Amino acid sequence: MPVKNYSDFIKEDISDLSIVPEHMAQGDMSEEQEMAIGQLKTIIDHSSELINLVANADNKDLEAWVQSKITTATDYIETVHSYMQGRLDNKDENPK
Numbered sequence: 001m002p003v004k005n006y007s008d009f010i011k012e013d014i015s016d017l018s019i020v021p022e023h024m025a026q027g028d029m030s031e032e033q034e035m036a037i038g039q040l041k042t043i044i045d046h047s048s049e050l051i052n053l054v055a056n057a058d059n060k061d062l063e064a065w066v067q068s069k070i071t072t073a074t075d076y077i078e079t080v081h082s083y084m085q086g087r088l089d090n091k092d093e094n095p096k
Contacts, residue, residue, distance in 0.1 A: 043077070 029037070050070075054062065 043073075
């Protein structure tokens with residue numbers, strides 16, 4: 001069976017997204033924003049690699065601790081996303 005490379009799929013999938021708005025790419029970000037964006041890009045890179053590793057593993061059964069770490073990471077990212085999205089939604093509903 002041919003080995004699938006999901007990295008290309010992931011890169012194609014996110015290539016249309018403007019990860020960093022243009023005004024921010026010009027240096028209008030705080031250190032915290034720059035750090036968070038760097039960390040999120042690392043998550044994207046590692047996730048892309050992990051998709052390949054998991055999809056093409058000889059052993060189809062993931063160890064429980066691996067599944068647990070992926071579940072925890074998913075929960076953390078979803079929690080931060082929900083929080084940030086809620087802040088954005090509130091800002092849109094209550095402009096200053």
